[in-house]
Amino acid sequence: MLHAVRTESTQDLPVIEVEQLSWACPQKLVLADVSFSVQAGQFVGLLGPNGAGKSTLLRCLYRYLQPTTGGIRLNGQPLSQLSQQQLAQRVAVVTQHTPLGFSMSVRQFMATGLLAQQRFWHRRNERAERIQIDATLVRVGLLELAEQRYEHLSGGEQQRLLIARALLQRPQILILDEPTNHLDVYYQIEILQLVRSLGITVIASIHDLNLAAGYCDRLLLLQQGRLVAKGTPQQVLTSDNLQRIYHVDAIVDQHPTQRYQRVTFQYHPKPNRDANG
Numbered sequence: 001m002l003h004a005v006r007t008e009s010t011q012d013l014p015v016i017e018v019e020q021l022s023w024a025c026p027q028k029l030v031l032a033d034v035s036f037s038v039q040a041g042q043f044v045g046l047l048g049p050n051g052a053g054k055s056t057l058l059r060c061l062y063r064y065l066q067p068t069t070g071g072i073r074l075n076g077q078p079l080s081q082l083s084q085q086q087l088a089q090r091v092a093v094v095t096q097h098t099p100l101g102f103s104m105s106v107r108q109f110m111a112t113g114l115l116a117q118q119r120f121w122h123r124r125n126e127r128a129e130r131i132q133i134d135a136t137l138v139r140v141g142l143l144e145l146a147e148q149r150y151e152h153l154s155g156g157e158q159q160r161l162l163i164a165r166a167l168l169q170r171p172q173i174l175i176l177d178e179p180t181n182h183l184d185v186y187y188q189i190e191i192l193q194l195v196r197s198l199g200i201t202v203i204a205s206i207h208d209l210n211l212a213a214g215y216c217d218r219l220l221l222l223q224q225g226r227l228v229a230k231g232t233p234q235q236v237l238t239s240d241n242l243q244r245i246y247h248v249d250a251i252v253d254q255h256p257t258q259r260y261q262r263v264t265f266q267y268h269p270k271p272n273r274d275a276n277g
């Protein structure tokens with residue numbers, strides 16, 4: 001049946017389908033009954049308070065974790081049935097905290113991003129590879145550090161390099177776990193702009209709600225492992241939701257010069273949640 005649907009209209013088929021996904025460890029149920037789908041080319045922001053389950057959901061999407069129940073399909077195909085190489089050719093991942101454990105230069109590190117696309121019987125064109133690597137380094141502002149050791153880069157430079165390597169993979173789906181963490185505001189904008197401009201399917205966990213409003217087509221809001229809101233930023237980023245899920249007072253209105261929303265937090269006075277009694 002699935003095959004029949006694909007031949008009818010492959011374009012309309014969601015790139016990612018998550019159905020009633022749960023993930024539990026012995027101590028707790030971390031994700032419960034999460035369902036959503038992502039269309040080709042959408043930039044989806046995954047939101048939620050600390051510990052809501054965002055990284056866990058992303059880990060299930062790139063198959064680092066296996067769902068306890070429920071399923072995930074990529075292009076209509078069960079994720080569990082893809083070979084390691086098929087997965088690497090379709091999905092690139094940037095996670096947080098990626099210590100290498102060994103020393104290599106920025107350019108050498110980038111070269112590892114080309115491995116997924118290579119066939120062992122094809123002769124490598126090192127000159128073409130180098131051009132491709134350097135062009136991608138330019139896009140993230142790292143070309144002048146091409147010979148520097150990875151471990152000597154700042155946190156923000158490492159983050160940009162990880163994103164650059166993921167771009168080099170030319171994935172169909174890019175999964176980013178807090179991509180703007182460590183980045184100053186210039187590179188937060190630069191990187192999200194870059195990722196958006198690729199036109200590929202992106203799913204990224206983001207804590208900054210204004211960045212999410214500015215760059216995402218759709219948002220998923222998690223709370224204690226449950227998907228409590230999904231839809232456009234207008235549908236999800238409401239002051240009601242921010243109060244209910246994050247327990248903060250916020251005004252949500254339209255950005256004064258752009259079409260997207262603006263979230264303004266009220267920092268104080270905020271009644272102490274623990275001092276009500």
Ligand SMILES: Nc1ncnc2c1ncn2[C@@H]1O[C@H](COP(=O)(O)OP(=O)(O)OP(=O)(O)O)[C@@H](O)[C@H]1O
Pocket residue numbers: 025027030048049050051052053054055056057
């Ligand atoms: N392997 C595990 N064993 C026990 N608990 C886990 C495990 N993995 C995740 N958790 C718990 O599940 C919850 C969700 O963790 P997760 O890292 O997915 O949250 P998150 O939304 O990404 O949080 P943050 O915004 O702080 O990065 C947390 O309470 C975490 O402690």
